[in-house]
Amino acid sequence: MTEPLELKKTVNLPKTDFAQKANLGQAEPARLKKWTDAQLYEAIQTARHGAEKFILHDGPPYANADIHIGTALNKILKDFIVKSRSMMGFDAPYIPGYDCHGLPIETHVEKKLTEKGKNKNDLPVATFRRICREHASTAMNNQTRDFRRLGVLGEWEKPYLTMSNEYESETARLFGKFLERGYVYKGLRPVYWCIHDQTALAEAEVEYRLHNSPSIYVKFPLLTDPAEIDAELAGKKVSLVIWTTTPWTIPANLGIAVHPDFEYAAIEDAGEVLIVASELVGFVIVKCGIGGVNEDGERQMPRVLAKFPGSRLDRMKAKHPWIDRESLIMNGDHVTMGGEADAETEMDVSESRSRDETGKAGTGLVHTAPGHGHDDYVIGKEYGLEIYCPVDNAGRFTSEVEHFAGENIFKANPQIVEFMRENGSLLFSENYEHRYPHCWRCKKPVIFRATPQWFISMDNQNEKSLRAQALREVESVKWHPAWGEGRMANMIKGRPDWCVSRQRSWGVPIPVFYCQKCDEPVADPKIVYHVADIFAKETADAWYNRPESELLPEGFACPKCNSSDFSKETDILDVWFDSGSSCVAVLETRGETLRFPAEVYLEGGDQYRGWFNSSLMCGIAAHDTAPYRQIITHGWVVDGHGKKQSKNDGNVTAPKEIIDKSGADVLRLWAAAVDYTEDMRCSDEILQRVTDAYRKFRNTLRYALGNLDGFNHETDSVSLSEMLEIDRWALASFDEAAKKILAGYENFDFQAVYQTIYNLCTVTLSARYFDIIKDRLYIFAPKSLERRSAQTALFEMTDKLCRLLAPVLAFTADEAFENLPNQKLASVHLAEFPKVSGADNSKLLGDWERIFSIRDEVLKALEEARERKEIGSSLEAKVILRTDAETARFLQPYENDLRYIFIASQTEVHEEDYFSVNIEKADGAKCERCWNYSTRVGESEKYPTVCERCVAALSEIERSAAA
RNA sequence: CGGAACAUAGCUUAAACGGCUAAAGCGUUCGGCUGAUAACCGGAAGAUUAAAGGUUCAAGUCCUUUUGUUCCGACCA
Structure with a gap:
């Protein structure tokens, strides 16, 4: 007879190198280096x-x-x-x-x-x-x-x-392609322009400062028969009143915008009729001194001849105050009441108004110069007006402008005001302080000025137009989430022609030339491709490093005048054109x-x-x-309250901090846990929850790996038919979860992946399966069928779990996979997802759902017994179930398993006509080895402190040790 | 201001077609265990489903309005 074994050492406790403490801050960079050294990405590709x-x-x-x-x-x-x-x-x-x-x-x-x-x-x-x-x-x-x-x-x-x-x-080259297909045209478009630096400015390069401008109210005589507005106005001399703070743009006026839904009023004043927005009549008459004053010095309200919506004025015509030119009346939603009428300066009026209460101004009719304002440009385009800009680079009126040609526009302001006062079209003028855009570099006021730009047309080429084709394509694309399709379609419907010109330096130059002699633009796909070939060798810097002659094909001459003297386009392409071309580039x-x-x-x-x-x-x-x-x-990442993250509010979550503190896998897990289709909250609490979840995953993996110590799946595995039923249940449950997880990946629904895996780990595995099989894994002989059955299930699940987890927990899944016994692949990322079995396990799963619901009742009863201080550990208990005949019959086959399922030492099932769970003290004494209670402890002479089950296990262990 | 999206326990999420007492896990709390141990197991508390109307036998779910938040709105990547 051999010496008795030390009991503690015969218990198969878990053992693994997969550490409980993740220490991702160090572990991840190390693994990263390993991946890089092993050229993991390339290996996957291969x-x-x-x-x-x-x-x-x-x-x-x-x-x-x-x-x-x-x-x-x-x-x-x-x-x-x-x-x-x-x-x-x-x-x-x-x-x-x-x-x-x-x-x-x-x-x-x-x-x-x-x-x-x-x-x-x-x-x-x-x-x-x-x-x-x-x-x-x-x-x-x-x-x-x-x-x-x-x-x-x-x-x-x-x-x-x-x-x-x-x-x-x-x-x-792609720009050439656009040219080839006839989408490109050259047009005018207003941009911020600094007349001092003589350069275009981007929005980001202007700053708003207070500036004094002349605020003027000007009459535009109506050319259309006023009877068309209202019979009351028949035969009258009618004028529209506009307001502006930029008198110098009046020479460029081509239209007047009114809001289609606002109400306008025609008021009579000294034999003529003026039209202003109804809401502003009182304001305008006071401002402009219309209507006279009675003996008490009170202003008299002039007579209102008619009221009508702005839509009635649409497309009527007015006359420019002094130039022999029509000014078209247009309907625009950008028109607002009071103060906002200076759209040509693009200033933020809501701000200026709150800054200066007295700054209220306007008539509800907006002077529109398409070459000098943004809204003006848009509405002008819509109504087919010319983008007219009679101002040169240096801010001087061109020769087209009589009386003021060659004059600096700001200097001309007072002259224009005087000119209109003299010809009677000026109603009122005053000084007006407001916020106005200034050049950030020279700090001088900037203007809006139409300059030549390259455009891509959305609407030419008929059914081959970009817009029509884009709308068609949108339908064939699959959108996640589905509402994206409508959003995209709306944007395409509403977008204007694409202005691809930028007056900047850092980008791809628009590869177009101009004949120095006849000004003919050379926008020829063949030339573009020739230039592109040069870029391919030297980058687009060649455009700036080389003279025109070296960029053009040898001997190229102007197709129009045969000159060979060219200049280069100075504009570059919109960066959206850059990134958009990635689909080709x-x-x-x-x-x-x-x-x-x-x-x-x-x-x-x-x-x-x-x-x-x-x-x-x-x-x-x-x-x-x-x-x-x-x-x-x-969506966007917002803070814990759903507010946007900003440095000013100090609510930003920096990825680097999260990674250093908790690890990239925690950040990745967060990304999987939230619904990315809408705005995602991120805060310390949320990250703490995610970190907790991470630990659960890690401990689940560690438990499984620990219990697979010494297990060789090739030699130790148990076939499905030999397996214990609960092990088969675990595999079947896992399979169900795997199906959902794989579907989640398939549908880009990572939240479903996360939820399913998390639920699997917490409930199915940790709280149920792992807890129940612990006894079997620890107590039975290492190579016993009972133990190998559990290990087979454990191995299979762990292997699959690592794979299913790999896309999300890229580091941890790889680490766990590495610790799986006899694992041959270099990385989990080289592996493929597990295949799910097509077997119908519904009976198995259903039966065990029933068992677990009974178990829930038992656990509750155990807790109550514990509260009564009758037991501590559940192994101190004997569970007595009383239940109906059908349930008793259902449980009969599990008679010997129930104690393990309930983690109690003994169970009894009695047939009654009701259901109850009673807890009693377990019979017998506590086995020193397995901690279960048994009446048979002490039967063995060699192991007097141990139960009958452990005696058998110990002799088995002794036997294999001897062999 | 216009267009779009969203709103369910402290947190992250569930609840085909409208249909049981709104589900789960975490956290909290109370307890157990001390052979997964900076772990593990259990019990409990916790929700006027953003608000108000409406349709319906029946609404978290459909309609309207309101509130809040986020994104887009012509050169900003």
Whole structure:
């Protein structure tokens, strides 16, 4: 007889290298390095080579600042898709990209130059562009570092850059394509213009300061027969009264805008009739001194001859105060009551009004100069007015303007006011202080001025028009969420022609030339492609580094006048054109891995108007089709109260902080846990909850791995038919969950993935299965059938769980997978998702649902006994069930299992006509080894403190030790 | 101001077609265990479904209005 074993050492306690404490702050970077060293992304690509492709095309984040939680979320969601599709067996490449051109980088660089006492205008454009390029590179490298830290796998060594030679070349080429198809035209459009610096300014480059302007009320005589407005007005001399703070734009007046739904009044004053908005009649007569004063000095209300809606004036005609020209009356919703009439300055009037109560002004009729105002431009276009701008670069009236030609516009202001006072068209003028846009550089007031720009037409080419085609394509795209389709369609319906010109330096130049001799623009696709070829070798910097002669094909002459003297276009392309062209410049240029169209684009909801829109236009221009089959949008990350995150409010959650504190996997888990289709809340509490959930996942994995110590699934596995029923139930339950999880991945519903896995881990596994099989795993002999049965289930579930978790918990799932015994794959990310069995387990699952509902009753009774201090551990209890005959019969086959299911030492089932659970003290003594109570403790001489079950297990252990 | 979306326990989410007492997990709280231990198990409390109307036998779900929040609104990526 051998020496008795030390009991504690015969209990099969869990053992694993998978640490309980995640320590993700250190563990993740280490794993990242391992992935990089092993070229994991490339290995996945190789493994899926030849499989059906699934292409998620990355929308390029702007290479300016560091990433924030929104950009992190975006990349994480993309990674969920790429990883999950890859595990579904698709060849799912991920080529990240960066948007490198654009104004924010220019302003950033300019600011830095200013700090060094330099000025952009003193530098050659090529030098300035070089600095921009460097800045974009730096920002991009930082972002790449941060994106990789999130666990996002992709071709980070070779992302696409909108500033690369290859990309810039394709961007230019695509412009050529637009030209070829006849979508491009040159037109005028008002922009902010600094007459001092003689340059166009972007919105971001103007600042609002207080400025004094002449505020004037001017009469425009009605040309249309006034009887058409109202019979009362027949034969009268009628004028419309407008208000403006920019008298210098009067020479450019081509129209008057009225609101179709406002009520206007015709009032009689000294033999003539004036039209103003009804609501403003009192204000205007006081301001302009209309109607005379009675003996008491009170102003007399003039007679109102007629009242009518603005819609009645639509398309009637008025006469310019002094120029022999018609001014068209138009209906526009932009017209407002009081003070807001100076649309030509684009000033924020609500602000100016609150700043200055006395600043109220206006007549409800808006002087409209399409060449000098934004709303004016839009409505002018709508009504077919010329975009007329008789002001030159330096802010002087052109020769077209009689009386004031050559005059500086601001200096002409008082002269124009006097001129109109003399000819009787001026009703009133005063000084008016308001906020007015100023140049941020020279601090001088700016103007709105129409300049020539390149446009892409939305409506020409009939049924081949961009708008018509885009609307058609929208229907064939699958939108997530579904309302995206309506939103996109609305945007396309409402969008104006696409102005692709930007008067900037950092971008892709519009590859067009002008004949120096005859001014003929050379916008020829063949020339564009020729230039694009040069860009392909030298980047678009060539445009600035080389003279025209080197950019044009040899011997090129003006088709009109045969001159060979050309100048280059100075405008660059809108950055939306840049990023929009990625569907060609990336999807096609990288044809070995990608292809046009992509399967899916995934971006924030702001991109309906942005990238989704410009990409659609570019896709249609290139291939008559949308560049994407599916669009997924996500909402915005807001704080714990649903408020937007802003630095000022101090409610921002920085991804870096979350990663350092809790790990990227926690951030990823958060992204999976929330409903990304709407705004997502993120706060300390929410992250704490997610961290708790993470621990649950980790402990679930650790328990399973610990109990698989020494298990070899190839030699130790038990066949399904030999398995204990509860183990089969666990596998069947897992299968049910796996189906839902896989469907979640399929439908991009990561929340369903999260919820299902989480529920599986907490309820099915942790609270039920793991708790119940613990006794079996610990107590039975290591290689006993009972133990191996549980281990077989455990192994299978853990293996599958790692795979199902991998797209979300990219680091942790990989770590757990590594600790799975006899695991041969280098990484879980190389694995495929588990297949779910088609077996019908409904009987098994149904039976066990019933067992667990009985168990719930038992647990409640145990808790009550515990409250009465009758028991502590449930193993101290004997459970006595009284139940009806049918239930008793149902439980009969489980007679010997119930004690384990209830985690009690003994159970009895009695047939009664009612249901009850009684708890008594368990019979016998506590077994030292298994802690269950048994009347047979003490039967063994060798192991006097142990129960009959442990005696058997111990002899089994002794036997295998001897063998 | 116009267009769009959303609103269910402290938190994250459930509740096909309108149909049982609005479900779950976490957190909280109380307790158990001390062989998953900065773990594990259980009991309990916790919701006027943003508000107000309406349709209906019946509304978290359909309609209207209101409130709150977020995004877009012409050069801002």
